Amino acid sequence: MSFFNKALASLGIGNAKVDTRLKQIQYRQGDLIEGEVFVQGGQVEQTVDEIYLYLVILYHQDNSQQEYVMEEYRLSEVFTIGPRETKVIPFEFSLPYDTPVTTGGCPVFLKTGLDISMAVDPDDTDGIEVLPHPLLETVLQVVERIGFQLTEIDFEFENFYSRHPFIQVFNFKPVGDLRNSLDGLDLMFYIGERRLEAIFQVDRKATDLMSSLEEALELDRKTFRLSISEEDVKGGDQELERKLTDLIVQHAQ
Incomplete structure (x- = not known):
């Protein structure tokens, strides 16, 4: 059963899950963003190589939507998450001053992911509203x-x-x-x-x-x-x- 569960986890079934929770969703350029990343263990023990957090911008160019990673943050070192275990990783970073404001229809969001070897990497996205400095x-x-x-x-x-x-x-x-x-x-x-x-x-x-x-x-x-x-x-x-x-x-x- 353990081998079967590991095989399923490698396909993303019964895998660990990640959920980012922000203190708020509205920020001004340069504000401090604070939150916590909740990692919920799946059906088997897994090794998480890292937790990454991307600040992502969506914009249009030449009639097509482009996705641009503006900043990348590494939130953890290698750790092991047991079956059904929950780990909470707090984080904070300053929103860059040159982050586009979202008023003009430019979505900005945080993408959180777990890097798990030999498995489908789970991720989570959270949109934020960016107001002018x-x-x-x-x-x-x-x-x-x-x-x-x-x-x-x-x-x-x-x-x-x-x-x-x-x-x-x-x-x-x-x-x-x-x-x-x-x-x-x-x-x-x-x-x-x-x-x-x-x-x-x-x-x-x-x-x-x-x-x-x-x-x-x-x-x-x-x-x-x-x-x-x-x-x-x-x-x-x-x-x-x-x-x-x-x-x-x-x-x-």
């Missing part, structure tokens, strides 16, 4: 107050610097006074603990022959960068609003 959220709110509306959150795959194959882009359209001079405004961010670097791409509207030629040659975009710290908005974001308004108007010319 407080500084990023402040910038988005200021841009909307200036007279823009967020229309889409997508990804850029070329002409940027990132440790990943993409960077998240926030697309705005003008709904205020600037709608006569701009077609749109795109924002990208490089986020740190207390500071971020924002890249603004201003898409100017074609209003005459020269600007029409620039648009045809894709020369109608102007880019500027702005570094923003917690100290800059500690007493309110009015100064940031004035600075952004001046910069956007300047680059709309």
